[in-house]
Amino acid sequence: MVNHDLVREGDQPVYSFVVLEGLIGSTKYTGEGKRQITSFFVAGDIPDLHGLHLSVMDCNFSTLTPARVGFMRHDALRSICDQHPRIAAAFWRSTLIDAAIYREWVTNVGRREAYTRMAHILCELICRMRSVGRIEDHVADIPITQAALGDALGLSTVHVNRMLQELRREGLIATTGSRVHARDWAGLKRAGDFDTTYLHQKTPAD
Amino acid sequence: MVNHDLVREGDQPVYSFVVLEGLIGSTKYTGEGKRQITSFFVAGDIPDLHGLHLSVMDCNFSTLTPARVGFMRHDALRSICDQHPRIAAAFWRSTLIDAAIYREWVTNVGRREAYTRMAHILCELICRMRSVGRIEDHVADIPITQAALGDALGLSTVHVNRMLQELRREGLIATTGSRVHARDWAGLKRAGDFDTTYLHQKTPAD
DNA sequence: CGTCGCCTTGAATTCATTCAAACCCCGTGG
DNA sequence: CCACGGGGTTTGAATGAATTCAAGGCGACG
Structure with a gap:
């Protein structure tokens, strides 16, 4: 249940998912096999929206605690975005906040x-x-x-x-x-x- | 020319900019005054597209070398996005790649x-x-x-x-x-x- | 009751920082 | 033309923060 990879680096997923319960982390591994968690995701977050526009995953998403998630097909999400620009903007905004959090993490870890x-x-x-x-x-x-x-x-x-x-x-x-x-x-x-x-x-x- | 802040944390800018020449960095400062550069931006990049959807800046953008940039009004960019969903998608994609780079930086610095x-x-x-x-x-x-x-x-x-x-x-x-x-x-x-x-x-x- | 996963502790080691000084290149002004 | 500064680079030595290694403890669960 814990440390279960929902998505893996290199995958070309056709689903995104929303966190319903528990804590999810985006993770990367160095060549030496060391793991870095690059961000947390809590209930309500959609961690891998970036899969919508980037074909290949550059990180993993793993459960850090027991968790429940709900999957959503990319083509369904895309058609929602096409038909409801407001929702598309909200999704975009959500990924921008993720990026802001990554920036803070770089600072936290680096300095x-x-x-x-x-x-x-x-x-x-x-x-x-x-x-x-x-x-x-x-x-x-x-x-x-x-x-x-x-x-x-x-x-x-x-x-x-x-x-x-x-x-x-x-x-x-x-x-x-x-x-x-x-x-x-x-x-x-x-x-x-x-x-x-x-x-x-x-x-x-x- | 160098170490010049184009945008500052806390600002609520009405412009984004594109890098024409030189190297730009997104930077943050800790309470102790230590600086962390969280990403580089080279010619062709639009570093602060996230300002389009996030009202307040959570980082600075500074020149790391002598540089030239071109500014673009947010309202102009927004109307382009409204009229040309393909361009909006390309912008979104660009911010997603920025996020992927941030993730790698967390890993690089952390592990x-x-x-x-x-x-x-x-x-x-x-x-x-x-x-x-x-x-x-x-x-x-x-x-x-x-x-x-x-x-x-x-x-x-x-x-x-x-x-x-x-x-x-x-x-x-x-x-x-x-x-x-x-x-x-x-x-x-x-x-x-x-x-x-x-x-x-x-x-x-x- | 034993085992497995996770937390805790101490000691030795290592990686990186800090401090301080010297050096080098280059542009400026006397 | 040369002295002077200034920003950036280089060097060495002392210090410090965090890792590694190794062992023990604690609690949950089969």
Whole structure:
């Protein structure tokens, strides 16, 4: 159920999919076999809309937690786009926000140190889950492994573990099982050098 | 002329622009003031098409070398898109390729070590310049500073310098002034763990 | 009750940064 | 014509952040 590839690099899919439940990641592998998660996708997102206009996949989409998705044929999507330019524009916009998130990830991985990076990604996850109603009282249910977090942050599992400990020690988060509780949201944002602008949320859930 | 911001984070521009000459970078700054270049744009590219559908800029666009650009009003572009769905689709496709490049950059910065990372970015630059006819005999004229390369790779200037030296020592590249010569293209691609797929070039210039 | 996956811990190592200084090329002005 | 600066490159040494390796613990599940 977890780490299941829905689409693979090199594929030429005729379907896109929408996330109904769980967490999906777009992933790439280096020649050395190291995995990088390049973005998360939460309920409501359509991760691989780019397949509509790019014939060959340049990344994989895998489940990071148990998940449910719904598939949609490309030809159906295309005819919807042709007939309803507003929807086409909305799809386009959605892919542009994905790109904005990728940009932020490059910055996060390239220029922030591990502790800040960790806090930042938690902020993003919480914001995005909140905007689709998956957060209650700053508590997010994210049954993602520390290894996966490492793949998203470009860090080793061991170091992810230490950074999480430090965030707990600082009183910024608490974890019980798969739940992450943002105990000090303002502090977490500060620690993560986090600014929601890049998410382009209509209601800046903050 | 260099390091000139054409557009700034937070702006709500009414123009997009096309690169006519030179190298443009999309950049972001962390709270600590560190710069990350999240992508390059070469002649023919339209870097900030996303401004068409996202009202506020989440990154800057700066010149990395002396450059010439041409501006285009958003309302003009929008009416072109409305009247010519084929052009709209081409624009959309172009932004999707940008996103694919961002994904690769996340991977490059997150999971490849400095030497490989450096080789990889040179491969990308050379491929993209070649596809728009800016390369003769594997020689690229890229008057970009090592500091800028560092900002693109998430590395310090000093380390960029050392990695370039190593690439020279291995006989993969030669540099004279601002010219980079890929002396051993196959070797450089191997060293950079480089696969052109993500560039989605129609004529895989390789 | 044993096993498997995931989390945690410590110590040694490595990769990359930082700091500081020297160098080089090139354009400018005395 | 040469001294002067300035931006960019190069070098070495010391430091630091994160990885790797290896082992142990913890909890869920068959």
